[in-house]
Amino acid sequence: MDDFLVSLVSIAFHGAAYGMVLYVISVGLSVTMGLMGFANLAHGVFAMAGGYVMISAMSSLGLPYPVALLVAFIAIAVVSLVLEMLLYSRLYGAGELDQVLFTIGLIFISVALARLAYGTLQQPVMLPDYLRGQFSMLGRDFPAFRVFLIAVSAVIVAGLWFGVERTSWGAMLRAAVDNRGMAQSVGINTRRLFMVTFAAGSGLAGLGGALGAEIIAIQPIYPFANLAYFLIVVSVGGMGTLRGPFVAALLIGITDTACKYWLPEFGAFLIYATTVGILLWRPAGLFGRTN
């Protein structure tokens, strides 16, 4: 019985860390899809790029881990801003198929560039010593790195919630998600609002990719291999919301970890089957608005 409890706690803990990382990566996608209706399949590219930036910043520039994380966030935000202005903005009114193909094209390009620059092997992450050990809490030992992940993600979630619910920028964003035409006509510059939001969301994806590099391995096929999970978080949670993807990411993180532990022969089967069920029950996602 005690064994069971121990494994339960450990699954909840590892699952929560995984889910938090998934959320930090996917939340930007939720906003992109909710605000502009843009099906950005290439969102995982930003996460992968964040991982590579962090690893390079540490190994070639010798920056400490927290600074490297910050560099990943800023670099990806800037790059995505340029991409948004040059390419994405041309396709906002376009059909789904065009958006899908355009973003698959971006994935191909990024996979090729990653392979040219770093080779096909998985990149090792050099964690600082203070994150490597164990962290004891309530008489149990927890891996310090997972504790760090959960804590940092929680801070990010709190910051996001504050930004969206308590600032004027957040109010404008919520207004634009609800009704873009109306928001525009009361004088909100939705074009600029979206550029900033897109950059912030992509930067978060980069940060999430860097943070989670130990859980979700940084390798060239990353954007393909993890695409389904990012999309599931957004579509199951409901796009354009903060809360929906958070619940969905935690659910997926914990379910996936539990499946790998207890039912390895089922693989990711349960996740996909649940996704199908939820989307049939509520096509707009658990917390999505149906209008």
Added chain:
Amino acid sequence: MGNLHAGGYSANAALRWQESLPWLVAIAAFFLLPEFLNLGARILIFILFALSLDLIVGYAGIVTLGHAAFFGLGAYTAGILSARAGINDPLIQLVASGVTAGLLGVVTGAIILRTRGLALMMLTLAIGSICLEVANKASSLTGGADGLAGITIAPVLGQFRFDLYGKTSYLYCLAILFVCWWFVRRLVYSPFGASLAGIRENNLRMHAIGAPVYLRMLAVYAISAALAGFAGALLTQTSQFVGLNVVSFELSGEMLVMLILGGVGRIYGAFAGPAVYMIAQDQLAKQFPEYWYLGIGSLLVIVVLFAKGGVLGLVDRMVSRIGKGRRS
């Protein structure tokens, strides 16, 4: 209209002389390029696959990310029949693959076609992923990650053995593709094809005039699935091996890419796309695999942003420009 094969009542269904070109090229290739027949057979298979995808993406307007599920089921059905049940006759395998893939099309179509937009796309992706998981885990049946080997294929009609040079494979694939092309062409120009174009262009209006939108979509989804199943069976029969990649998301994406490069919503776009893509891949990808994906990705971005209609769209525009030049 530049697009000759958009289908519907307004289109002229008579055969045009240009439509014999792909078949003339295919027959000429058989005699002139005997060392490339194995590649040729693969191209024909992927043309059939692209044709099936074009039916739902181009004509019915359903954006799917999981079409490889049907191709893969067809491939595994043929492979399992031979390797596990000892049924080696290619035509029996072909029919069985079409039937199983078509049935999967009916079942999954009935589920996914209740939704639209992003949810629909996600469902196709999730169902495709489930099929990949099943193929991976049911290794006693499918061989799992090692792939399914030990497949033997009896001579076609008891007469024509599959040879090393791919002569039989090539002609066999060409014959099957011809039959399927004929069927798809008839379908696109039929009243059924016209109602598909209507659903794609204005879904609400089709509902309003009382068309059975859901049943039409389901029917075309199942037909497309069965055609993809045929293509999968052909791949198994010509390569005598089935790997997990036949059900992968990458394949679904790559097929969309081929279709878009050729031109979507036009029968011969499905011919041009895979032919150009696979010949280029054969020539370039082996030497420079990284640059290949870089090139394809860039090409895709350029096509979406600047060259709608793909290769055939460009041909259309060139032809109409030359025509204008002549008249003036």
